[in-house]
Amino acid sequence: MKKWMGAVLAAALLAGGLTAQADDLTLPAGEVLPLGSRVAVWRGEDSYFAPKLAELLSDPALVRSVAADYIDMGVYSRDEKDAAERMAETALDIIRQSRAYQLRSVSGNTMYTAYVLALPMELPLSEADQLRWNNWIRAYGEANGVSAEKLDHFKAHGELSESMKLGLEAAKMTVKKEGTSPGGVTYQLARTQLTPEILGYAAPIWLCALNTQKGDHLTVTVVLADQASGRYFAPILEKAAEAAK
Secondary structure: OOHHHHHHHHHHHHOOOOOEOOOEEEOOOOOEEEOOOOOEEEEHHHOOOHHHHHHHHOOHHHHHHHHHHHHHHOOOOHHHHHHHHHHHHHHHHHHHHOEEEEEEEEEOOEEEEEEEEEEEEEOOOOHHHHHHHHHHHHHHHHHOOOOHHHHHHHHHOOOHHHHHHHHHHHOOOOEEEEEEOOOOOEEEEEEEEEOOEEOOEEOOEEEEEEEEEEOOEEEEEEEEEEHHHHHHHHHHHHHHHHOOO
């Protein structure tokens, strides 16, 4: 993706907020993840950056930039500019409705932190958009070494949640836990550790993706932390997914 996407996500992740919530993480579509008494949740919507980010996301030029990305990726052809812009507007609506949080927890004399970005996605997509997305994500999976068995399953079950799952596997984030909570929330949780080099420096990163679905709502929640904090939050997030409501 082009630089605008990195800027938008970075801004949302940095909007750590000034107001602490209780010990539950309430996602944009209403799902609740109980994190327990050890974790404080800080909301990005209360931060100084929130109105500035909203102004950026309302810029019409951003829609054209995202549409150009879709065309460059091959999701749409050069002759489908209008359709690409319509899909771009849909994608930006998802980002506008997203919420950023920071998780904080103190154990002994150490504070652990993680940044959270939750993106709500209405289900279902239109049939045409779903087909186009499925074709693109399947090609992405083929190009990134997803097994033939997984691709065959995806061909038979190409709904958006399967697309997310296939995308996780293509990104080497195999699903570690999945199921349905007593509160009726279906979840898929995956995580990985990365150590990319940035300007010659190693950056140890822990990344978690949690897909939750309740009724017609699917929420994709991304959690980013350093590796030590990630290992600390991993069992907490797993228990929260199991008890989601």
